[in-house]
Amino acid sequence: MGEYKAEIIAVGTELLLGQIANTNAQWLSQKLANQGISVYFHGVVGDNLERVKTAFQLASDRSDLIIVTGGLGPTDDDMTREAFQAITNNHLKEDEQTIDKIRGYFAKTKRKMTPNNRKQALVFENSLVLQNSTGMAPGMIVDFNGKKWVFLPGVPREMKTITTEHVIPYLKRTFLLTSVIESRMLRFIGIGESQLEHELKPLIDVQQNPTIAPLASEGEVAIRLTAKAESKEKANELIDKTELSVLEQVGNYFYGYDSTSIHECVFELLKSKKLTLAAAESLTGGGFSNEIVSLSGVSQVYMGSVVCYSVYSKQHLLGISPELIEVHGTISEQCAEAMAKNVCSKLNSSIGISFTGVAGPDDSEGKSAGTVFISVHGHGHKGEMNTEAFHFQGDRDTIRTRAIKKGFELLYRLLKDL
Amino acid sequence: MGEYKAEIIAVGTELLLGQIANTNAQWLSQKLANQGISVYFHGVVGDNLERVKTAFQLASDRSDLIIVTGGLGPTDDDMTREAFQAITNNHLKEDEQTIDKIRGYFAKTKRKMTPNNRKQALVFENSLVLQNSTGMAPGMIVDFNGKKWVFLPGVPREMKTITTEHVIPYLKRTFLLTSVIESRMLRFIGIGESQLEHELKPLIDVQQNPTIAPLASEGEVAIRLTAKAESKEKANELIDKTELSVLEQVGNYFYGYDSTSIHECVFELLKSKKLTLAAAESLTGGGFSNEIVSLSGVSQVYMGSVVCYSVYSKQHLLGISPELIEVHGTISEQCAEAMAKNVCSKLNSSIGISFTGVAGPDDSEGKSAGTVFISVHGHGHKGEMNTEAFHFQGDRDTIRTRAIKKGFELLYRLLKDL
Numbered sequence: 001m002g003e004y005k006a007e008i009i010a011v012g013t014e015l016l017l018g019q020i021a022n023t024n025a026q027w028l029s030q031k032l033a034n035q036g037i038s039v040y041f042h043g044v045v046g047d048n049l050e051r052v053k054t055a056f057q058l059a060s061d062r063s064d065l066i067i068v069t070g071g072l073g074p075t076d077d078d079m080t081r082e083a084f085q086a087i088t089n090n091h092l093k094e095d096e097q098t099i100d101k102i103r104g105y106f107a108k109t110k111r112k113m114t115p116n117n118r119k120q121a122l123v124f125e126n127s128l129v130l131q132n133s134t135g136m137a138p139g140m141i142v143d144f145n146g147k148k149w150v151f152l153p154g155v156p157r158e159m160k161t162i163t164t165e166h167v168i169p170y171l172k173r174t175f176l177l178t179s180v181i182e183s184r185m186l187r188f189i190g191i192g193e194s195q196l197e198h199e200l201k202p203l204i205d206v207q208q209n210p211t212i213a214p215l216a217s218e219g220e221v222a223i224r225l226t227a228k229a230e231s232k233e234k235a236n237e238l239i240d241k242t243e244l245s246v247l248e249q250v251g252n253y254f255y256g257y258d259s260t261s262i263h264e265c266v267f268e269l270l271k272s273k274k275l276t277l278a279a280a281e282s283l284t285g286g287g288f289s290n291e292i293v294s295l296s297g298v299s300q301v302y303m304g305s306v307v308c309y310s311v312y313s314k315q316h317l318l319g320i321s322p323e324l325i326e327v328h329g330t331i332s333e334q335c336a337e338a339m340a341k342n343v344c345s346k347l348n349s350s351i352g353i354s355f356t357g358v359a360g361p362d363d364s365e366g367k368s369a370g371t372v373f374i375s376v377h378g379h380g381h382k383g384e385m386n387t388e389a390f391h392f393q394g395d396r397d398t399i400r401t402r403a404i405k406k407g408f409e410l411l412y413r414l415l416k417d418l
Numbered sequence: 419m420g421e422y423k424a425e426i427i428a429v430g431t432e433l434l435l436g437q438i439a440n441t442n443a444q445w446l447s448q449k450l451a452n453q454g455i456s457v458y459f460h461g462v463v464g465d466n467l468e469r470v471k472t473a474f475q476l477a478s479d480r481s482d483l484i485i486v487t488g489g490l491g492p493t494d495d496d497m498t499r500e501a502f503q504a505i506t507n508n509h510l511k512e513d514e515q516t517i518d519k520i521r522g523y524f525a526k527t528k529r530k531m532t533p534n535n536r537k538q539a540l541v542f543e544n545s546l547v548l549q550n551s552t553g554m555a556p557g558m559i560v561d562f563n564g565k566k567w568v569f570l571p572g573v574p575r576e577m578k579t580i581t582t583e584h585v586i587p588y589l590k591r592t593f594l595l596t597s598v599i600e601s602r603m604l605r606f607i608g609i610g611e612s613q614l615e616h617e618l619k620p621l622i623d624v625q626q627n628p629t630i631a632p633l634a635s636e637g638e639v640a641i642r643l644t645a646k647a648e649s650k651e652k653a654n655e656l657i658d659k660t661e662l663s664v665l666e667q668v669g670n671y672f673y674g675y676d677s678t679s680i681h682e683c684v685f686e687l688l689k690s691k692k693l694t695l696a697a698a699e700s701l702t703g704g705g706f707s708n709e710i711v712s713l714s715g716v717s718q719v720y721m722g723s724v725v726c727y728s729v730y731s732k733q734h735l736l737g738i739s740p741e742l743i744e745v746h747g748t749i750s751e752q753c754a755e756a757m758a759k760n761v762c763s764k765l766n767s768s769i770g771i772s773f774t775g776v777a778g779p780d781d782s783e784g785k786s787a788g789t790v791f792i793s794v795h796g797h798g799h800k801g802e803m804n805t806e807a808f809h810f811q812g813d814r815d816t817i818r819t820r821a822i823k824k825g826f827e828l829l830y831r832l833l834k835d836l
Contacts, residue, residue, distance in 0.1 A: 015460065016456075016459075016460065018446070019444075022460070026436045030435070030436030032436075039436075041461065041463060042461065051458065197534065204494075215432065215437075226435075281704070284711075285704075289727075290703055294703075294814065294818075298727075304724070306735065307711075307724070309721060309722040312721060313696075313722035316765070348730055348734070359711075360714075391526050396712065400712075
């Protein structure tokens, strides 16, 4: 199965007009990857007979397993059957079970069955018919010139049900899939993508199995380790080994696996150490708070936040002294420290974090857009204070997003060592 | 331009593994459709030199405009430049402006520039370089064998910015597009999608040019009017006429055009009426505030927010009396009113809004998940108070999102009539 090439073709003009995204291809790719089947191409083609034929011909030439989604519906612009028929001379017949179902549906809803409704029951004579338990048109599997063709409806719910109920079991049965692909994501914060790759270059250069793929997202990076082996256990052993080598190099920046987020880690640490948190947010404007309250159960550890967007609110809600603001300004290390310290005492929390800075696009108080001070205050825990200055790049939203991510990073570092 | 064929190729193994959906192709297709350019194919190919070359060769044979997303990053598996170079013999050079930007970025962030960072500055010698205002790697437009090639980064934010700032203007200029497609979005709040469609059914049934397409999103609906004509003016005249008919039916729910958001409308109304706003957020946890501070210049009208996630913060920061909480609970009309009123006086704002409720998944204080009270208090402006109770459906994030959207709707209604 190592060299076995799969391809996914979606038929539908709505995709080419951008009315929907091709999430079917994403979902199917994940399922195939889990079975150790490599997908080499995705294609999208409109409801046009000639172009669908061309796409099928190309797939037939280069791929071993071709999965086609869409174009099986009742209307004239559903071209999948016609196109495949034209290139293979396969004949169509009505599937009895489907015809009965369509008749039953129209009887039940007291609507008149129109001739084109019968079209959905047409299947290839020599196909394996995959019954559709959530819709009308069945799926099909057809062998042609040594290639496997799988036809599925385009409606995501129907496509997913037929795949799970019929296609995956069929593929397992037919190919006696003996190799398994396992993936693990390692998440890092506080290191850039290129720096991470630089550190891991010796490992990446010799990667084979598992493969090592760096992925960047806003303010953090991840590495995906993907291993192929004869069993899940063997694949995970290979991944374990590579993970160790990776963490030897960059373990200092590692914070979690797979879909773990940095704010979940902070939440878990607060819970396990029985600490509470409060925030004072100026430029982040509630965005930090908004992230943390997305987690269910967070009210155990999260006291709240003061979004002190105005000087008035800094003075009257947080008790920052007018003198401090006069001397240092609101965008200063001193103001950040006072905000973190005061929000702790105002909200009676063990830890306080504060954000002040310039989201832009204009400068403020003589500081350029992107200037941000973040302060973390461990009230009652050594009473320690850590304030850092940053210069983030990007537009207003990017600067705020990066500041928030950095805030979680600073909290994570503090909590890990407490 | 009728027969002009466009194709979009995404380069990236992460798409073939199903880690992300190809939303770039969707977005680009919409933009091209708006310009009257037909997209005939989408393709996705992995980070493999031979396969990228094959995909490019095929596109070159069958399409007139080829847009490639992804594969321009700093790492070794970014193959787009190499593949195009191999089939066209185009030479690469460093783009001075980009190199300066990369150097500046590393200097500013005090990080070390690694050799692979330079790769992002490589552009084709005879290309039109499209500067990337939100990231590193620039886009490019290259003419080859009478075909136009557009190369864009795969990061959606960067791809979108470069397309909007450079690619669309270029296409307009270059092809002197003769039939013009104009689109206008009308935005509504306070009416459901099916209700809106019901009210507009007579209009929708006879639609031809413009077409009328209802679109639903979280907590609001929009209608897209799309007209085709020989000039922008003619298309807009057609749209104007249909818009009038639409607004005759449902104008009461209309709040703005195109990408206008309800929070922008609220911001503009606050500005023009010289009013200020403050928020007290319990279940929304800073999410309301986070939306409003995404707007530049909002500090003129926005005083801040108290994210009173704990009972302690409701009492100590907002001064809600223990008796009120004892008698009515924190999830009550009475608490919502006190929160809105008190945040007004604490932050010295003309208007206060408050949110309290159960985001779920568990019930709280005997109230079921989705129960939300929103109160708007017009301090000093007739001193009026409007509190409404809602039962939102959905998971934690959906309930919070709907509450926030509804809060903006209530503010909008209040401000419009002030």
